[in-house]
Structures are given as C-alpha cells and as structure tokens.
Amino acid sequence: MENEIQEIQQNIPDIMNVLANMTEFNYYVLIPFNDAESVQPLVTTNPYKLMDSLNELRGSGGKECPEDSLSAIQKALEISEPESYIFLFTDGNAKYVHQLWTIENLCRETRSQIVIFLTGSCSDRDPGGVGHIDVYYHIARSCSGTVFNIAAVNIRKAFKYIRNIVKTDYNRIVNHEPFAGYKEFNVVRVSNLKTGTYRATARSQGSAYVTFYMRNKLRFEYGFSPMFPNSLKETCLRPMPGRTNYILIALPEIENLKINEALLDFVGSNLTKRVMLYEHPTRKGCYTSSVLLEPGKAFRMTIIGKNITTYSDITGSTIIIQTQNQNIQAKYSSPTSEIIQPDTALIDYETNATLVCKVRGYPKPQIWWEDENRNTLKSEVSA
Structure with missing residues (x-):
C-alpha cells in the first residue's frame, strides 16, 4: 500500500483546495487501517489538518492479506454526518463479511455514499491469502456508490473523480455492466442540461464500464x-x-414518487429536526405534518422523496425561512376579508360545507360567520 499512499499524498492538495472554499462540509474524517484493525480516527473541521495527517501516514509490511477494511467503513458511517461522502482506498480483499448487514443498514439510515478504489487483491501479493472481494460490490450497490478497480499509478485520476463528485450533490447513480477489473477510467462532466432525452456513447478497445451520476x-x-x-x-x-x-x-404530479420526511436545518447551529410527512387526506400530491418552532429560529427545509421504482432519493430545499416577527410596531389597518374555499359559493341544499377565509387588519379584528338571518355560525379562528 506504500505506493498508493504516496499517490494519495501527492494528489490530496487539489481536493483540499476545493473543499476549503465550500461550505457544505462540516467535518473531515480519516481512518487508517491494516490487516489487523483500524486505528483511532481523526475528526476535524479543518481540511488542511486532514491533509497534514495524511502526509504523516507510512505504509509498512504489505504482504499480509486480507485487510480489515469493513471495520473502517463501519466506523466511518458511525462517526460521520448523514449524507457524507466516504472514499475507501485499499489494495486487498476484505477480511470479514459479518459487518455487511450493519453497513447496509447504516447506509440506509445516513444516506451516505461509499466509493471504493481497489488497487489489488490478496491473490496479487499473497497466493495463500483468503478474504472477500465481492463484498465491496455489495456495499457499493447498497450505499449509492461504485467500485473502481484501478492500478496504483492511476490514483491521480481517482482524485479528478472525487473533485467532480463533491462539487455536486448527486442523488441518482446508475451503473452499466458489472465491473470486470478495468485499470483506467476517465471523468466527463456535462453541465447546464435542458429538459430532454440524451444519449451517451462509450467506445473502447476492450470492455467498458460506465457510471452515470445525476442530480434530480x-x-x-x-x-x-x-x-x-x-x-x-x-x-x-x-x-x-x-x-x-x-x-x-404541494408537489407536481410525478409518477413513482413517494415523499417520506422533511429536515429542518437551523441556521447558526448544528440542530436538525426531522419531521415525518403524511399524505393529505383529501388533496392529491400534498403532504402535511406539524412542528413547534421557537421565535427567531431561522431554518432551511429539505424535502426528501424516493423513486419507488429505482429506490433513488430525490431532494429539494427551500431558501432560509424566518419565523414571523411579532414584535414589529404595527399600524392601524382596516380589516379586509377574502373567501378562499370553496372555489364556488354555490352549495347544494341540505349538504355540509366548510368555508375558509383570510382576514387582514390591525388591531386584531373580531371575526364571525353569519347567515342571511344574522344567525352566528360555528367557526374557528387560527390566531
């Protein structure tokens, strides 16, 4: 692994320069591991401290195989924030597979993405070595990632790939053809696409492996x-x-889309509130929930949906939302009313109906409904 570590050390500065200018990442985690165990992880808010720690790594031994790589993956999922990018560099098979079920569950819970760069196997350096290589592909499929089987000298291309991945929050990944030991790869980025149908053609002298990363x-x-x-x-x-x-x-009509929850990320703190969303009982395409909000707490709301056909997540976010300021000095305003439901005022005889209106005015006006005989009707006022 010594050659791989040297390649990583030479190429990591480009990635750190990109990350240092981005606000989307709060923490950076480094977990070295070997054939026996993973060591104490480094967790930092400074990308350059991560780079310094990487530069202190040294490879030793190198003949033992397999590696305790799955323990490192599990630890990364446990200590990193949700929706993290996790990149594994290894030159050997996985030592154990009993963590696979735990890793798959953690990926579902955190929605983190795992990309594996595999530069060798146990058979390359230890013919008698055992271990598991298929488990890497199971993890990649479960964790919205992929496996790149590359030569150590091509790790620099891996960092070009990483640089493109972290710039955009991709939420749909499609792999074409199973991986079969390709040693080189290239990254092509297409931006500012308009709505329509696009075709990609890949030509090579041998077998080719194509992965599409999309942002829905x-x-x-x-x-x-x-x-x-x-x-x-x-x-x-x-x-x-x-x-x-x-x-x-309220959502546009999209086939095979299921909305699950909303995340409220509060500005100026690490507080995130998870709110489950439920289908509206009468309005198709609408979802509801309830939440208690404190005064002066601004937040950004992210809606998380899932394509029930591809099982890929689709997200959308609002601008920063401020709660209403109830301390503003208001001026007198004559009350005005607007009936907003139902769309028509014609109601069948002897049928029930619910009428909704908005009233604006200051000071707070008294509001009631009455019939043509001035009988007061039962009503509710929201504020």
Whole structure:
C-alpha cells in the first residue's frame, strides 16, 4: 500500500483546495487501517489538518492479506454526518463479511455514499491469502456508490473523480455492466442540461464500464398554518413562532414518487429536526405534518422523496425561512376579508360545507360567520 499512499499524498492538495472554499462540509474524517484493525480516527473541521495527517501516514509490511477494511467503513458511517461522502482506498480483499448487514443498514439510515478504489487483491501479493472481494460490490450497490478497480499509478485520476463528485450533490447513480477489473477510467462532466432525452456513447478497445451520476432536484411549494390546511391559499410562507404550525407541501404530479420526511436545518447551529410527512387526506400530491418552532429560529427545509421504482432519493430545499416577527410596531389597518374555499359559493341544499377565509387588519379584528338571518355560525379562528 506504500505506493498508493504516496499517490494519495501527492494528489490530496487539489481536493483540499476545493473543499476549503465550500461550505457544505462540516467535518473531515480519516481512518487508517491494516490487516489487523483500524486505528483511532481523526475528526476535524479543518481540511488542511486532514491533509497534514495524511502526509504523516507510512505504509509498512504489505504482504499480509486480507485487510480489515469493513471495520473502517463501519466506523466511518458511525462517526460521520448523514449524507457524507466516504472514499475507501485499499489494495486487498476484505477480511470479514459479518459487518455487511450493519453497513447496509447504516447506509440506509445516513444516506451516505461509499466509493471504493481497489488497487489489488490478496491473490496479487499473497497466493495463500483468503478474504472477500465481492463484498465491496455489495456495499457499493447498497450505499449509492461504485467500485473502481484501478492500478496504483492511476490514483491521480481517482482524485479528478472525487473533485467532480463533491462539487455536486448527486442523488441518482446508475451503473452499466458489472465491473470486470478495468485499470483506467476517465471523468466527463456535462453541465447546464435542458429538459430532454440524451444519449451517451462509450467506445473502447476492450470492455467498458460506465457510471452515470445525476442530480434530480425536487421542486415543490410549501406553506405554514396554525390550523390544518386544505390548500396553499390557507397558508403563509413564514410560520408563527411559539406554537404548533402545520406544514403543507404541494408537489407536481410525478409518477413513482413517494415523499417520506422533511429536515429542518437551523441556521447558526448544528440542530436538525426531522419531521415525518403524511399524505393529505383529501388533496392529491400534498403532504402535511406539524412542528413547534421557537421565535427567531431561522431554518432551511429539505424535502426528501424516493423513486419507488429505482429506490433513488430525490431532494429539494427551500431558501432560509424566518419565523414571523411579532414584535414589529404595527399600524392601524382596516380589516379586509377574502373567501378562499370553496372555489364556488354555490352549495347544494341540505349538504355540509366548510368555508375558509383570510382576514387582514390591525388591531386584531373580531371575526364571525353569519347567515342571511344574522344567525352566528360555528367557526374557528387560527390566531
């Protein structure tokens, strides 16, 4: 592994320079390992400290095989943040496979991506060595990644690949043809594509392996209301602080799409609130949930969906959302009302109906519904 470590040390500065200018990554983790065990991991917020630690690594031995690589993968998943990128460099088979089930579950829970760069096998340097190589491909399939079987001298190309991967939050990865020991690879990046059908053609003198990385962005509308809403017209873009707010998410009609949850990432802290979303009982394509929000806590909301055919995640995020400021000095405003539900005011005789309206005014107006005989009807007021 000594040659591989030297190649990594020579090429890591380019990656660190890219990461240092990005705000998407909070922590950097390094976990060295050998045939016996993985050592104490380094966790840092400084990418250059990670580079310094990498430069201190030295390879020794090299004849023992297989490697305790799965323990390192499991440790990386356990201590890293959700949706992390994990890159494994190894020149040998995996020593154990009993961690596979745990690793697959951790990948499902964290939605992290694992890419494996394999520069050898036990048969290359230890004909009597045992171990497992197929387990790497199982992990790659379960963890939205792939396996690159490359020569050590081509590790520099691996860093070109890493540089492209970390620049974009890809959420759909498609592999074509099983991997069969290819030693070289190239990265082609196509940007600013318009909606349409595209065809990619790969030509080579021998067998070729192609992986497509795609970014599917989920577009949606949203609103908040202290009462259970039936449409976006009954909501506003800023939630009311200090009380429970209902969230309404409205999606375009997309086949095979299932929405599971929303993540609320609060600005200026490491706090993330996970909110389960449920299908609206009467509105197709709408999802609801409820959440209690504190005053002055700004956040960004990310909706997480899944294509039930490909099992790939699709996400979409809002701009930073501020709660309503209830300390603003308001000016007098005559009340105005707007009936927003139903769309028509014609209601069948002796049938039930629910009417919804929005009222604006200051100070807070008294609101009630009445019939033509001035009988007050039962109603609820949200604020």
